Amino acid sequence: MLSFCKSICLFLLLLIAVSVNAQQMTTPVTLRQLLARVDKNAPALITDSSAIKIRQAQAAEVRNNWLPNLKLNYQADIGTSNNVTGPYFGYGIIPSSSGGIHSANVTTTLSTNLGIAFLDWEVYNFGYYGAQNRVARSNIQVEQNNFAQSKYELESYAINDYLLLMSLQDYLNIQARNIQRTQDILRSVSSLTRSGVRPGVDTSIANAELSKARLNYIELNNQLQQVQLQLAEISGLPYQSIVADTLIENQLINAPISTFNTDTTGHPIINFYQSLYQNSKVQEDVVKKQYYPKISFEGAAWGRGSSVDPEGNYNSLSTGWGFQRDNYLLGVGISYNLFDLRRERLKLNTQKAETDYFRNKLEEQKTLLASGANQANAEMQTAKLRLREIPNQLRAATEGYRQKLSLYRNGLTDIIELDAALSILYRAETDYVQAKYAFTNALFNQAITDNQVGAILNILK
Numbered sequence: 084m085l086s087f088c089k090s091i092c093l094f095l096l097l098l099i100a101v102s103v104n105a106q107q108m109t110t111p112v113t114l115r116q117l118l119a120r121v122d123k124n125a126p127a128l129i130t131d132s133s134a135i136k137i138r139q140a141q142a143a144e145v146r147n148n149w150l151p152n153l154k155l156n157y158q159a160d161i162g163t164s165n166n167v168t169g170p171y172f173g174y175g176i177i178p179s180s181s182g183g184i185h186s187a188n189v190t191t192t193l194s195t196n197l198g199i200a201f202l203d204w205e206v207y208n209f210g211y212y213g214a215q216n217r218v219a220r221s222n223i224q225v226e227q228n229n230f231a232q233s234k235y236e237l238e239s240y241a242i243n244d245y246l247l248l249m250s251l252q253d254y255l256n257i258q259a260r261n262i263q264r265t266q267d268i269l270r271s272v273s274s275l276t277r278s279g280v281r282p283g284v285d286t287s288i289a290n291a292e293l294s295k296a297r298l299n300y301i302e303l304n305n306q307l308q309q310v311q312l313q314l315a316e317i318s319g320l321p322y323q324s325i326v327a328d329t330l331i332e333n334q335l336i337n338a339p340i341s342t343f344n345t346d347t348t349g350h351p352i353i354n355f356y357q358s359l360y361q362n363s364k365v366q367e368d369v370v371k372k373q374y375y376p377k378i379s380f381e382g383a384a385w386g387r388g389s390s391v392d393p394e395g396n397y398n399s400l401s402t403g404w405g406f407q408r409d410n411y412l413l414g415v416g417i418s419y420n421l422f423d424l425r426r427e428r429l430k431l432n433t434q435k436a437e438t439d440y441f442r443n444k445l446e447e448q449k450t451l452l453a454s455g456a457n458q459a460n461a462e463m464q465t466a467k468l469r470l471r472e473i474p475n476q477l478r479a480a481t482e483g484y485r486q487k488l489s490l491y492r493n494g495l496t497d498i499i500e501l502d503a504a505l506s507i508l509y510r511a512e513t514d515y516v517q518a519k520y521a522f523t524n525a526l527f528n529q530a531i532t533d534n535q536v537g538a539i540l541n542i543l544k
Contacts, residue, residue, distance in 0.1 A: 217368070463529060473518050
């Protein structure tokens with residue numbers, strides 16, 4: 084049974100060693116490389132870029148709204164022309180426009196044909212076409228800014244996961260060292276137990292601590308893989324190859340970085356809400372000009388033939404084919420609906436309310452960004468103070484553990500006190516990793532909020 088347990092322990096140690104070595108041998112992916120892959124391969128950004136193409140196609144459609152309508156119609160008919168004189172509303176269905184020419188009911192079949200070319204061109208509408216084009220261009224700008232905001236948010240997500248991955252790699256290294264220390268303790272305990280210096284319960288306690296350390300390593304490794312999978316989803320990289328460059332921690336901690344100035348003119352969030360506000364403003368102009376008078380040019384030319392002659396005689400049906408009369412008509416007209424004054428006022432009030440909403444959202448975002456920048460700056464200052472103090476804790480904890488281990492091996496202390504010293508050292512090491520993560524996270528949060536990520540990336544060249 085003992086040999087079986089030793090085999091299991093050796094297997095787990097080999098697994099941990101292979102995992103650690105694999106991470107160390109894999110070439111780290113720099114943050115700049117990761118962000119470049121995200122910008123190129125993220126599914127959400129590909130979708131948003133397609134939405135821009137839709138808006139561009141719609142703008143091209145709107146630009147051609149000024150084109151006239153030229154309709155061509157030809158028909159050849161056989162039927163009767165048994166009508167009476169009198170006006171009526173056609174409601175879009177007009178079987179014939181001729182009046183009655185007979186005093187009796189005549190149902191003789193006749194043939195007729197008609198060809199019409201009709202031109203309808205709204206030549207002037209007091210700037211309505213221009214307003215529509217401005218809205219279409221504004222829609223493109225909104226979509227482009229939405230794409231930029233999505234890119235900004237996705238890069239923020241990628242940066243946060245990259246920093247988390249970096250800290251998890253540090254935690255794994257700490258846990259591997261903790262396992263190694265626990266194994267050293269177990270070997271000492273086993274030796275002292277076999278010689279009768281220490282009770283057998285010390286071996287059980289040491290084995291329990293070793294098992295706990297291994298379980299912690301397994302859980303940390305699972306968390307690391309989950310982060311790798313999240314980054315692989317948005318970058319297109321194989322998740323096993325995504326290893327963070329932990330060297331950047333010290334680069335950032337030692338870099339002379341001052342407080343950033345918020346880039347309000349080029350900030351993706353500000354630009355997006357600014358474009359929504361401007362879009363609503365230009366739509367107000369469309370609402371106004373939508374109800375202005377319309378000046379149209381109209382023209383028509385048509386030819387017609389019939390098997391009924393001018394004297395009212397019904398001739399052979401074949402005489403109804405071909406045009407016997409030709410006409411044309413040209414005219415300029417203006418149309419305006421007086422009740423549109425009321426409709427315009429109501430619709431404009433609605434659009435102005437939407438404009439006020441987007442203006443308030445814009446101001447809200449500016450306030451949130453300023454507040455977020457101040458909060459990140461405060462967190463960074465606290466993280467700096469923590470980083471200055473933690474090395475003292477780490478040195479003291481390391482020295483305390485070494486002393487306790489030496490005392491235990493010489494029989495001057497018990498396993499409980501040694502485990503307590505080991506726990507203090509482990510906590511000091513994890514506190515140091517947490518402090519580094521808190522600093523880098525606060526630094527990037529401030530850079531993201533201020534739209535100054537590029538300045539940080541330049542430090543990491």
